[in-house]
Amino acid sequence: MIKKKFVINNPTGLHIRPAGVLCDCAMRYESSIRFLYREESEANVKSILSVLGACIRCGDEIELICDGSDEEKAMSELTDLIENGLGE
Numbered sequence: 001m002i003k004k005k006f007v008i009n010n011p012t013g014l015h016i017r018p019a020g021v022l023c024d025c026a027m028r029y030e031s032s033i034r035f036l037y038r039e040e041s042e043a044n045v046k047s048i049l050s051v052l053g054a055c056i057r058c059g060d061e062i063e064l065i066c067d068g069s070d071e072e073k074a075m076s077e078l079t080d081l082i083e084n085g086l087g088e
Contacts, residue, residue: 001065001066001067001071002065002066002067002071002072002075003063003064003065003066004063004064004075004079005061005062005063005064006061006062006063006064006079006082006083007059007060007061008056008057008058008059008060008061008062008082009058009059009085010058010085010086010088011058011088012058013055013056013057013058013060014051014052014054014056014086015052016048016052017086017087017088018085018086018087018088019048019051019052020048021081021086021087022045022051022078022081022082022086023045023046023047023048023051025077025078025081026045026046026074026078027046028074029066029068029070029071029073029074030068030069030070031066031067031068031069031070031071031074032065032066032067032068033045033046033064033065033066033067033074033078034064034065035054035062035063035064035065036062036063036065037054037056037060037061037062037063038060041054045064045078064078064079064082066078
């Protein structure tokens, strides 16, 4: 299991478009991929409803957790996506 913290810098947070980009990427991997937010809440990154339900805004911190056989590759690609604004 690997973990990494991010601050979401998208001006409108994780709304439908960037959430979709995040979910589409996560679904390509076998690993369990989730993020923790606001103390002890958790979202499944492979579920767009879970990501949208987290209501992540610009400036919010999340901790991404990848756990499985391809966790390093998943974390690497998701890190690039998040750090580059998730397509926005």
